[in-house]
Amino acid sequence: MAEPARLCVTNQKGGVGKTTVAINLAGALNDRGRDVLFVDLDPQGNATEGLGLLEAYDAEPPTLLDALVDPEGVPREEIVYDHEEMDVVASNVDMNAAASTLAAEDDAELRLDRLLTSLESNVDGDYDFVVVDCPPHLGAVTDNGLVAAQNLVIPALAEPTSKRSLELLFDYVGALEMDHDVEIEPQALVANRIENTNAADEMLEWFEDALPETPLYRVRKRVAFQRAFSAGSSIFAVEEENDMREVFASMAETLDERLTGTRLEVSA
Template identity: 50%
Template sequence: MTNAKGGTGKTTVAINIAGALNERGRDVLFVDLDPQGNASEGLGLQNAYDAEPPTIFDALTDHHQRGVINDLIVEHEEMDVVPGNVDLLQAEHELTIADLMARAATDPDLDIDPNALTPLALNVTPEAITGSHAKDQLDRALAALDHEYDYIVIDSPPFFGELTDLGIYAARKVLIPALTEAASERAIELLFDQIGSLEAQTEIRVEDIGAVANRVETTNEDEEMIEWLNTVFADVPVWEVRKRVALQRAFSAGESVLAADPECDMAEVFRDMAAELDHIFEKPTPEEQEVESA
C-alpha cells in the first residue's frame, strides 16, 4: 500500500483489506513501516509501538538481528502485526548510509572504502550489503520469518524515501489509494516516477494491481477524478470507497470494518478487493478450500 501524499486514508484501506483477507480465511501479516505508527494505533497496538529495542528498525538495519522480526510479531484478532516504532525515524539516515556503502563497494570510480562509512551509522555495516544497492533490507528481514503467510500487507509511510522503497522492493506489487481531488493526479504521477527510478536502480519489475478511490463524495470533482483514475488504471480494478462513519469507528476500535460493522456497505467493497487479490495471487476460493479440507 503506497502513496506519498498524506491524508489519503492509505492506512485505513490497508487495515480493511487485511481484515477482508482474514474473513476469507487467509493468514495475514501486516507490516507497519510508518515511523508515526498509524496502522499500529489503528489496530489497537499503541503499547507495541512504544516498545523498547529491538524493534523493526533493528530487523531492517542490523543483519545480525534479522530473526528478531519473529519476536516482534503481535497477534491481533484478525491478523498478525509487525508494529511500527518511533525508532524508524532514524531509518532514513541509516538506510541512506547503507545505500552509500553499496555504491562505494561496487563503483570503483568513487574510490571510497565502504568501511569508512561505518562510523556514520548506528547498526548497518558493509557486511550487510551484498549488491549495488540496499533496497532489499525489508526483503531480507521477511525472509527470516519462521511462519509462512498467505499475504503480507505492507503499509508504507506517506512520503518518498528509503522506507517506501524498501516496502515496494519487497512487495513488487502495489495497491494505490487516492483521494478524489485534483491534487491526487500529481501525487500519482510522482509515485510512478519513483517506482520507475526504483526499477531502474534495482532491476526489478513492480506491478500496480489496483487503485482505491477513497473517501468518495457526490461532487463533480469526485466524479471527474474517478474518471481520471479509471483512465490511468485502465488495466486494473479501481474500487470506490465512500466516506462512512463506520470506517472511522472501526479504526478507533482497533479493528477492520469487517469485524466492527460487517453489514456496512463499504465492507462489501473490501470483500471485492480481497476476492480480486485471491484471483491475482491464484489462491483457492473459500469454497475450494472447504473441499480441499474435506
C-alpha cells in the same frame, strides 16, 4: 508451499487513506480465510495504533528498525504482535531514525525483502498475504516496501491533486524498477473518501483512463472507518453493518485471484 503474495499500500501523499485501506484490506483477506502478516512501515505508527498495539510503538529495542538493520538477527517475537485478524509487525518510535540509519547500510532498499523472507519461513503454515503500510513520503523506507512487495495498492482521493501525486509516484517507481531490475505492478487503485460531487465523478473517470488495466475500487466517506480504527480493528471485526465491506471483499477476492505468490528476485 507457495510464497505469500506481498502488497504494498502506497502513495507519498499524506492523508489519502493508505492506513485505512491497508487495515481494511488485511481484514477482508482474513475474512475470506487468508492468513495475513501486516507490516507498519510508517514511523508515525498510525496502523499500529489502529490495530490497538500502541504499547508496541513505545516498546524498547529490539524493534522493527533493528530488524531492518539486521533482518536475520532479531527474534520474530520481538517484532511480530498478535491481533485477532492478523499478525502485525508493529512500527516503533525508533523508526523515525530509519531513513538516516539505513542510509549508512549497503543494499538499504533490500532490508524489508530479507526480513519478510526470514519471517515467512519461520512460522507454522505460511502466510497467504503480506500487507505493507507505507509512510507518506518517498525515500529509503518506502523503497523497502516497494522493492519487497512489487505489487502496489494505491489509495488516492477523488480530487484533482491526485493527478500529480500519481504521476510522481509512477515516475519514482519506474526509476526504482530500473535500479533493482524488478517489475512493480499496480494491482489496485482505490479511489477513497468519495463524496457525491461532480468533481469526484470526473476524477473517477480520470482514474479509469489513467490506469485502464488496474481494477478501480470506490470507497466512500464513512465514519465507520474511524470507529473501527478506534476499536483497534478493521470494519470486518466490528458488529456494525457497513456497506464498504463489500468493496474491500471484492478487492480481496480479485487480489487473491490475480496473485499467485510468484515474485522476481531483487538485485542491488
